[in-house]
Amino acid sequence: MPDDFLPLTRPDISEDDIAEVVDTLRSGWLVYGGKTQRFEAEFRKLAGAEHAVAVSSCTAGMHLALLAAGVGPGDEVITSPLTFPATANVIVHAGATPVLADICADDLNIDPAEIERRVTPRTKAIMPVHYAGQPCRMDEILAIARRHGLLVIEDAATAAGAYYRGRPIGSLGDATVFSFYAIKNMTTGEGGIVTTDDAALAEKVASLRNHGLDSNAWNRYAKEGQPFYTVTEPGFKYPFTDLQASLGLGQLRRLREFNEKRTRLAALYGKLFARLPEVETPTVRPEVESNWHLYVVRLREAGISRDAFIAALRERGIGTAVHYLPVHYHPYYRERFGFGKGDYPVTEREFERLVSLPLFPLMSEADVERVVGAVEAILGEKRR
Numbered sequence: 001m002p003d004d005f006l007p008l009t010r011p012d013i014s015e016d017d018i019a020e021v022v023d024t025l026r027s028g029w030l031v032y033g034g035k036t037q038r039f040e041a042e043f044r045k046l047a048g049a050e051h052a053v054a055v056s057s058c059t060a061g062m063h064l065a066l067l068a069a070g071v072g073p074g075d076e077v078i079t080s081p082l083t084f085p086a087t088a089n090v091i092v093h094a095g096a097t098p099v100l101a102d103i104c105a106d107d108l109n110i111d112p113a114e115i116e117r118r119v120t121p122r123t124k125a126i127m128p129v130h131y132a133g134q135p136c137r138m139d140e141i142l143a144i145a146r147r148h149g150l151l152v153i154e155d156a157a158t159a160a161g162a163y164y165r166g167r168p169i170g171s172l173g174d175a176t177v178f179s180f181y182a183i184k185n186m187t188t189g190e191g192g193i194v195t196t197d198d199a200a201l202a203e204k205v206a207s208l209r210n211h212g213l214d215s216n217a218w219n220r221y222a223k224e225g226q227p228f229y230t231v232t233e234p235g236f237k238y239p240f241t242d243l244q245a246s247l248g249l250g251q252l253r254r255l256r257e258f259n260e261k262r263t264r265l266a267a268l269y270g271k272l273f274a275r276l277p278e279v280e281t282p283t284v285r286p287e288v289e290s291n292w293h294l295y296v297v298r299l300r301e302a303g304i305s306r307d308a309f310i311a312a313l314r315e316r317g318i319g320t321a322v323h324y325l326p327v328h329y330h331p332y333y334r335e336r337f338g339f340g341k342g343d344y345p346v347t348e349r350e351f352e353r354l355v356s357l358p359l360f361p362l363m364s365e366a367d368v369e370r371v372v373g374a375v376e377a378i379l380g381e382k383r384r
């Protein structure tokens with residue numbers, strides 16, 4: 001592998017971020033302290049929500065949001081087949097049944113008409129996934145939810161700082177869950193957060209993240225806090241630490257700058273790819289502001305399979321990925337829920353030809369030119 005390997009993505013950690021983490025280490029308060037509270041307050045502003053509860057991951061947050069919303073055995077939850085398995089896994093963890101609804105071919109997000117078709121008397125919630133950082137058709141989804149009395153719990157793992165009709169993701173559904181995993185647009189290493197306007201839901205998530213205790217360590221040990229706590233319901237250990245919060249505060253401050261840089265690089269990709277008819281560049285719908293978490297292209301009569309294309313890029317020192325192997329292709333979901341090939345034709349067709357190219361704020365314009373040049377060379381060889 002060449003030593004100038006260009007990865008798919010890489011986090012941007014500043015010296016200020018590092019200093020803030022060191023400051024926390026020296027403070028003697030590592031978990032659920034002042035910095036976590038500050039981080040939650042700052043994130044609430046970004047998301048335009050009344051409450052924000054930080055947890056150990058987006059997966060943990062989605063699990064707790066479903067439980068807090070009362071989703072359980074006998075319920076069905078509708079989500080997209082084109083997502084990271086965590087989305088479907090948490091539905092199973094809550095004891096409910098995942099129901100998949102096919103996607104739209106333009107933005108690869110869940111198709112509201114397909115959701116509508118899958119609603120049954122057992123449907124309890126819809127979990128839209130904002131694919132690649134581009135918001136779903138939320139007006140249509142919220143209207144379906146209202147009509148059928150369903151909850152909307154968004155998998156916004158990749159959508160921090162994205163907007164739908166000028167409104168921030170985090171302010172739309174009943175609960176929205178974000179990820180701060182190492183490769184997301186802002187990171188705390190591992191981490192996630194649940195935003196909601198529902199005070200009872202927020203309180204329940206906060207309790208369930210910490211064993212189901214009615215009081216957290218902050219209250220317990222603070223001067224005016226009570227010296228005991230009680231379990232109201234057996235919860236989980238899905239903590240967020242002040243170490244994560246200290247990294248997150250700086251990342252959150254720079255999120256807009258990160259997303260703007262991604263947007264500029266994506267525009268450059270689009271301009272340069274215009275001369276390659278075999279490369280279909282991402283469609284961004286006019287009513288949304290994507291945060292460009294991923295730059296996903298689709299091959300069009302390229303004379304080369306997607307997998308061979310990935311291997312050829314790798315030989316040229318360029319990292320890529322496929323987002324995602326559809327949920328209904330995973331053996332567990334096939335066997336347990338009887339999903340099979342052919343069930344979701346749009347997802348299946350688009351999955352075969354999509355590939356994510358490098359995109360991250362530390363990338364230069366020259367890096368983008370290098371990727372496009374490599375793609376052009378690979379496709380050129382096929383044309384001859």
Ligand SMILES: *Cc1c(COP(=O)(O)O)cnc(C)c1O
Nearest residue numbers: 057058059084086157179180181
């Ligand atoms: C990353 C991701 C997750 C999982 O987030 P974690 O914080 O790692 O739990 C869930 N859904 C989607 C769509 C993701 O991209």
